[in-house]
Structures are given as C-alpha cells and as structure tokens.
Amino acid sequence: MTLSATLAELVRDFKANGRIVIVGASLAGLRAAEALRGEGFAGSLTIIGDEPYEPYDRPPLSKQVLKGWVQADHTQLPRFQELDADWRLGLAAVGLDRATRQVRLANGEQVPYDRLLIATGTRARQWPNPAEAALEGVYSIRSRDDAERLQQALMAGPSRVLVIGAGFIGSEVASVCRDLDIPVTVTERGPAPLIGALGGVIGEIAAEMQRDHGVDLRCRVGVSSLEGDAGGHVRRARLSDGTTIEADVVLASLGSVRNVEWLEGSGLAAGFWGVGCDAGGRAFDINGVTTDTVYVAGDVARAPHVLYEYQFLAMEHWDNAVFGAEVAAHNMVNLEPGYRPHLLLPGFWSGQFGVNIKSVGVPPFGDEIVFTQGSIKERRFAAAYGRRGRIVAAVTFDHGKWLQYYAELIERSAPFPPPPPGWDRPDVMKPIPAEFPEPGVPTAIPDVVLTGHDPNERRAEFRPRDRPS
C-alpha cells in the first residue's frame, strides 16, 4: 500500500472506531459534537460537563431571562444533528494524563480517549472577599442557576441594585433594572463603561446612554467593601471615594476566569488566558509544540490570528465558540493537508438601553477611531477603528446592517479612515484617539484579549543537551 493510501485507511478506521472525549458540555462542546457526527465520525463520543443541564445558551441570561420574559430553564440549545453520545453531566473532569490518554473525573473514573477536545469555557470572577461574597444578595452571573437567582431577587423589588463593573454583562443588567424600574448604581474603576472592549470615546457615549436612562453611574471608583446586616444580607457598599451606597442586591460583574485548573500537570500550555492552540485548534504543550491529540475551542482557547500580527487572541464570544468548535471538530477527524484554520473575524452583539451594539474585528487593537455614519446624538452610528493607517475593527449602535461592509474592509486590511458607505454622514469625520486604557490599568477586562505572541504563558522547559558519549 502507498503511504497516502495507508493514511486514508487510518482516517477511515479512526472515523469508524476512534474514541473522542469532549470536556465542557456547553455551546462549543455541543457544536463540536454535532460537527464530528456531521464529518462522519461514527466512533464513541463522550461529553463530560460539570453542570447538571443539557447545553443551554448564555446570552439570553443577562437579557430576556433577567427581565422575566423567558424562564431560565427555557434556554436549552437546539440540536441540529443526531448525536448518539455518552453524556456525563453533573460530573467534573479533574485531571488529564496525556501519557495514558485519560481524563480523570471527580468520581475517580478514568475516561480514555484517542482525541480530546477542551471546551471548559470560563466562569464569573467572584467578589474577592469571600466573607462579603457569601452575604445573601451578592450575585454573579454565568449559569442558568445564577440568572434564575438574580431574576428572583429583582422580582422581589429591591430598593437598589449595585452593579460592580460596567462591562457588557454589567451594563446589560443595569439596563434590565431600568426596564423594571428598579433604582440601580453602576460603579466602574475605569473612566467609562465598556472601555476595555470599545475604548473611551465609545465609553463616553455608553455613559451618557446609561445616565439618560436613570442609571446612577460612578466611574473611576472601586468598591472597597460590602457590608451586611445581622441576618447576613448585604445592605451597603463602601466606595473608594469615601461614599457609601445602600443596596440590597449586588452584582459582581468583574469579568471571567478560564476553567483550566483541571489541566494542572498535564503539560499543556494552559494559563491565565486559557489554553494556547494553533489556528486549527490543536493545543500547544508548555514548550510550544503542537499536540496531535488534544484540541481546544470556545472561550477557553487562545490562538494566533493572522489579522492581528499573529498575536494570540482569546475571544469570549458566542460565534467564536460555534465556529471554533466546528473547525476543531473537522481537524480532529482529518489529517494534514486537510486541516482547516479558524480564521474568524471576531464579532459580537449586546442589547442594552434599547440600543443594539455590534462590533467586528478587535477594537483594542486600534488606537484611533473615526465616526463614519449616522449621528452620535441619536445613538445611531457606525465607527471604524484604525492602527497605522489600516482598519482593524468597527462598532455600530443601531446600525448593524452596515457591519458587513466594514467586515470586508477589515479582512482586506483596507486603508484607515475608510470611505463611508452611506449618505448619512456625521458632521465630523476626523480620526481621533480611541482612548483604550493602557494595559495593566484596572478596568473591565475586554472580552477579546490580545494576549501576546507566546504560545505559552509559562516558561518553556529547557533540558540539558544530550551528548553522544
């Protein structure tokens, strides 16, 4: 048999008899499982998830669920494909042994694999003081149960809600509070809401939007402590500017933490920003060598991106989970040169204060911004971000129909400022500094993060050179 015939036979055999394990039973895990079956993988498929629920969708949680329109348990994701999988729900993976190719579960069981997909996503960063975080009335939001608890607290008619951190989720929750006519204070350590993701110029517009809707927005202040009553229920917060806020519901919206602890000791490039992988989803080991058996997708992945000088991008966005999972699944059951790259132009949406905010590209990669369409005053506009004379991202407020136009320019690294496509031109079309915080300035962490050029955040393991004796 020729080599290529042997390889083709290997792929056929793997698709028929291979064992694939997916850890993380959410958006990326489910879409990967479906894509694997779609690729003709007929071997055994095990899906391990520590939540007790079948995969559900998270974006509605801070929007229609919190508002009380949709029940938290009505968020189950649709299935597009017959899966025939072994679901191990309510059980966490606690270890990975790459030498024996086994995933260790919390109940001590070992699950063997030929190919493994890591899709363990992120969790909400908790309020750092454990005693204060344990007070009744202090919430964070990541899961269905979190959303249900917070929703019930909002229904109970709190006197005031305090949202700590004005990123997307914090701002969406503040918006829901105002829809429900609940008084809400938002504190943000940076100079404006959404500043980590969209910069200070857009942040200023978001700040005005919040204030117009009756949000008590306080920027450049932190919360120093939370205080409870005798019954252990939170009552007030002390701020870094010396003031206090009386509130009986507190949402800590402090960004997220990657679920990588279970990979400790596995020798993979796993760290603060997630698991390093190549553009095809193949995980790197701690020395920056790609593995053949371990893949990564979704919020927990960080991969180099051609449009952003091959910096490793970590993207906490819905479409990154969907497309990353599909690419990883394809590559798990194919061989080079049949591998596909996950070259997604990042994109997200956020509904808040009646405005649809959308973006493509990586805004924090830019240092200038120019308004190209619409009116800032009416909060219907498009703006482009540039760096060194090239367009790198765009944002729209209620102008989503135009986003594709900018996406195509970004894909071509077209000149910045771009020609405006429409007739509704703003009065001023001059690039100005986009005002992103310097790295390291405490503020809401953006949900697309440029994490540098190193495949691993730890140090490589140098070993002494073997000398032939």
Place this chain on the structure above:
Amino acid sequence: MHIVVDLNRCQGYAQCVFLAHQIFRLSGDEALTYEPNPDDARRLQVQRAAAACPVQAIMIDRQDDAERGAA
C-alpha cells in the same frame, strides 16, 4: 421546541416579529430578543418566521423535526 438566533447575523429586519410576535420581539429599533424554547404548538409559526428571515439567522432544532416526523 428549541431555537437559537444568530444575533451576529440578524440585522433587525423584524420579519420574524411580524410573523410570530409571541416569540420574537424588538427591544428598541434593532435589538432582537426571543423565546428560545417556544411551545411546540407554535412550530409552524416559528418555521414560517425562520423561512422569512432575509439573512437566515433563525435556526430550529432538527431533532424536534425528526421526533415530529416519527410521531
């Protein structure tokens, strides 16, 4: 039944809102929200809304379709 709308793709044309206002709503001019797990009785209505979406952003559970076919 289970549905999901790709809100990156959705452009707020609101055709779905006209066809199934119990399931799809606009909050403001452009931000679509929806009920992800509508009652099965609404299936035909939701399918019509999905078919009318100019950017094919509404995706419906196939397994439910299969179950219905089997029933």
